[in-house]
Amino acid sequence: MSAAETPTAAAPHPYVISPGPHVRVEESTAQIMWWVNGALAPAAIWGVIVFGPNALAVVLAAIAGALAAEWAVARALERRVTLHDGSAVCTGLLLAMTLPPAVPWWTAALGSIFAIVFGKAIFGGLGYNLFNPALIGRAFMLATFPVAMTAGWIAPQPWFAVPVDAITTATPLAVLREQGLPQALQLAASPGGPYAGLALGLRPGSIGEVSVLLIALGAGALLARRIITLTIPLSIFSGVALTTAFSGALTLHLLSGGLWLGAFFMATDYVTSPVTRNGKIVFGLIIGALTGIIRLYGGYPEGICYAILLANTLVPALNTWFRPRRTMLAGTPS
Numbered sequence: 001m002s003a004a005e006t007p008t009a010a011a012p013h014p015y016v017i018s019p020g021p022h023v024r025v026e027e028s029t030a031q032i033m034w035w036v037n038g039a040l041a042p043a044a045i046w047g048v049i050v051f052g053p054n055a056l057a058v059v060l061a062a063i064a065g066a067l068a069a070e071w072a073v074a075r076a077l078e079r080r081v082t083l084h085d086g087s088a089v090c091t092g093l094l095l096a097m098t099l100p101p102a103v104p105w106w107t108a109a110l111g112s113i114f115a116i117v118f119g120k121a122i123f124g125g126l127g128y129n130l131f132n133p134a135l136i137g138r139a140f141m142l143a144t145f146p147v148a149m150t151a152g153w154i155a156p157q158p159w160f161a162v163p164v165d166a167i168t169t170a171t172p173l174a175v176l177r178e179q180g181l182p183q184a185l186q187l188a189a190s191p192g193g194p195y196a197g198l199a200l201g202l203r204p205g206s207i208g209e210v211s212v213l214l215i216a217l218g219a220g221a222l223l224a225r226r227i228i229t230l231t232i233p234l235s236i237f238s239g240v241a242l243t244t245a246f247s248g249a250l251t252l253h254l255l256s257g258g259l260w261l262g263a264f265f266m267a268t269d270y271v272t273s274p275v276t277r278n279g280k281i282v283f284g285l286i287i288g289a290l291t292g293i294i295r296l297y298g299g300y301p302e303g304i305c306y307a308i309l310l311a312n313t314l315v316p317a318l319n320t321w322f323r324p325r326r327t328m329l330a331g332t333p334s
Contacts, residue, residue: 029126032227033086039218040093040265046214047207050156051101055207059096061105065112066092073121087126091115094134094265097208098258098305099141100152107145111137131312132272135305142305153204171204172256173301181249184256198255209258219264231277232284233263239288247296259291262304272312279315279322287311 048056070088074081092112099108115137123129142149153171176184185194197203201211209215222228237254244253253259267273267287274283287307294303 029087030085033090035222035225035227036265037086037090037093039221040090040097040208042218043201043208043211043214043261044093044097046201046211047097047101047209050201050210051154051207054105054154055101057105058099058101058103058108058207059093062096062099062108062112063089063092065109066095066116068109069113069116069121073117077121079125082126085126088116091120091133091137094208094261095137097261098134098138098206100149100154101207102152102154103141103145103148107141107148110144111141114140127271129271130315131309132266132269135266135309138305139309155204156202171301172198172252173295176249176252176256177295177301181252184249184252195251195255198252205256206258206261209261212255212260215260215264219260222264228264228268229280231280232267232273232287235281235284236263236267236288236291239285239290240292241288243289243292244296253292253295257295257302258304262287262308266304267308267311272315274315274318274322276319276322276324279318282322283311283315283318286314 044059048059066088067083070083071081073079092115095112095115096108099111115133118140119131119133119136120126120129153174170178172184199212201214203210219228219233223230236259240253240259241250244250247253263284267284274280287304290307290310291303294300294306300306
C-alpha cells in the first residue's frame, strides 16, 4: 500500500465498506414514499366521495396523528425530524384506508400515534421495524375500540344510483358469513352488476378498499416505476384462491375486503418483506392462505391485516432459508 493509500482519521480505508446489501437506485426513500402516497391518493379520494365528510375527517385525523407522533418522537429522542420523507404520511394514509368510514376521527388519530410509536419508533425508526406500522395501528384500534371498528360501516352516499334498500351497514364478507352469497352480492348491486360494483367501489367497506379498480391503477403506477413487483401480490392472490376455491364465493373473496390494498401496498413494504424472490413467493402464499383460513373458519370476516402481521414475524427466517446463491467461478477457492 502506498503512502497515498494509507488510511487516516480524515480519510478512512478505501477498501472498507459497510455491510450489505448494496443496491444502487435512482430514487431516494423520500421519492419512493411520495410515489406510494400519490398512488394511494385516488382510492382514498374515492372513498371520501363514496362515504362522505366523516371519511374525510378520518383520513385527515390519521395523517395528522402520524405526523404529530413522528415529530414528537424525533424531538424526544433528539433525532432529525424527517416529516418531509413521506413515511409518516404513508403510515397515516394507509391506516385511514383500512378503517370503517364511520369511526370517530379521534380514534384514527390515536391509532396513527400508536402505529408510529409502537410500530416504528420503538424499533429504531424507518427501516428497522419488524411489522407494518399501519397494520399495528389497525390491530390496536380493533382491540381498543371494538364496537366502532366492527359497527362503523355505512352505505355509499345516496347520489350514487345504488338501490338503498338492498344495502345494510355490514360488509359483503360479513354478510357472506352470516347470510350467504346472494345477500352479499346485493350489497354491491349496480347498473353493471354486483361484480362491477365490487370493482368500482359502490358498496360498504373500509375507506380505501372499496374500489379495486383505483387500487389497481395506483399499483400499476408503482409497477411502472419498478417500486414494487408482482411477486408478492400474485402469491397472495394464489394463496387466497387455493383456500377459498371450494367455498362457492371465490370471486367475492378476491374482490372484497382489504385484499388488494394489503397485497399491493402493505405486504410489499421493503422493510417487512423478504429480499429474495423465493422468499417473497412463500411470504405471499402464507399471507394469502392465512387470509382465506381466517375468513372461512375464524371469528373475523376479514383476515388480511392479521395475515400480514403474522407473516412479518417470519421474514427473518425466510431471509435465512432462501439466501441468494453465490455463483462460484471455476478454479476459484470456495
